[in-house]
Amino acid sequence: AEIVIVPDAAAAGALVADEILRLVAANPETVLGLATGSTPLPVYEALRPRLADTDVSLVQGFALDEYVGIDPSHPESYRSVIAREVVEPLGLDPRRIRVPDGSLEGIEHAGDDYERAILEAGGIDLQLLGIGTDGHIGFNEPGSSFASLTRVKTLTEQTRDDNARFFDSVEAVPRHCITQGLGTILRARHLVLLAFGEGKAQAVAGAVEGPLTASLPGSAIQLHPHATVVVDEAAASRLA
Numbered sequence: 015a016e017i018v019i020v021p022d023a024a025a026a027g028a029l030v031a032d033e034i035l036r037l038v039a040a041n042p043e044t045v046l047g048l049a050t051g052s053t054p055l056p057v058y059e060a061l062r063p064r065l066a067d068t069d070v071s072l073v074q075g076f077a078l079d080e081y082v083g084i085d086p087s088h089p090e091s092y093r094s095v096i097a098r099e100v101v102e103p104l105g106l107d108p109r110r111i112r113v114p115d116g117s118l119e120g121i122e123h124a125g126d127d128y129e130r131a132i133l134e135a136g137g138i139d140l141q142l143l144g145i146g147t148d149g150h151i152g153f154n155e156p157g158s159s160f161a162s163l164t165r166v167k168t169l170t171e172q173t174r175d176d177n178a179r180f181f182d183s184v185e186a187v188p189r190h191c192i193t194q195g196l197g198t199i200l201r202a203r204h205l206v207l208l209a210f211g212e213g214k215a216q217a218v219a220g221a222v223e224g225p226l227t228a229s230l231p232g233s234a235i236q237l238h239p240h241a242t243v244v245v246d247e248a249a250a251s252r253l254a
């Protein structure tokens with residue numbers, strides 16, 4: 015992967031927002047892979063003021079993942095988060111932005127449906143990624159196959175603890191999720207993994223320099239011909 019060390023998250027946001035703008039200028043139907051959580055927020059914030067002269071009405075988007083068994087209207091469902099943090103502020107067409115369906119009805123088809131929708135859109139041009147402290151990308155927790163496609167997974171206790179800040183308590187964090195697989199992610203044409211802060215340093219080092227291992231799903235990015243890792247000094251601190 016290409017490593018870019020930036021002074022802070024805002025600089026990362028500006029850098030990645032500029033790359034997204036270049037893509038959309040060249041192809042108004044650009045397909046973005048959207049991440050949730052804290053990490054990608056500076057990208058979405060940097061995009062907003064830069065979009066004044068850009069027509070985003072045809073941009074398509076696919077979220078990485080969703081919790082299973084959470085009401086879609088819950089403020090922390092990724093459907094709600096993508097609407098609030100991405101679709102509304104950036105003025106995207108909500109009909110062109112998809113989030114995996116984590117509702118219990120039809121969960122057995124949801125993964126296949128999502129894969130089909132990505133293929134029909136022509137594949138993802140740029141996939142934003144954060145990384146979990148346990149090394150997950152998307153919600154592909156340790157042990158995920160590098161060939162995996164969109165499917166239901168169980169969140170680790172580590173991830174549930176990490177995400178408890180978005181809920182009233184750790185008990186309120188869903189136990190299951192539906193996530194693009196590592197194989198799905200690897201099909202995107204450009205991967206952009208962002209990480210900020212000391213807490214991500216170990217996972218970043220493992221993803222970038224560690225052995226390719228299902229124990230650190232982020233290491234799958236080493237299989238991708240065009241992966242960019244944008245990190246601050248703290249997140250880069252364990253790189254050789």
Ligand code: F6R
Pocket residue numbers: 048049050051052053054078079143144145146147150151152153
């Ligand atoms: C979110 C996702 C996760 C997060 C990761 C880091 O859609 O797929 O992999 O990117 O859990 O979360 P934050 O950015 O909140 O530290």
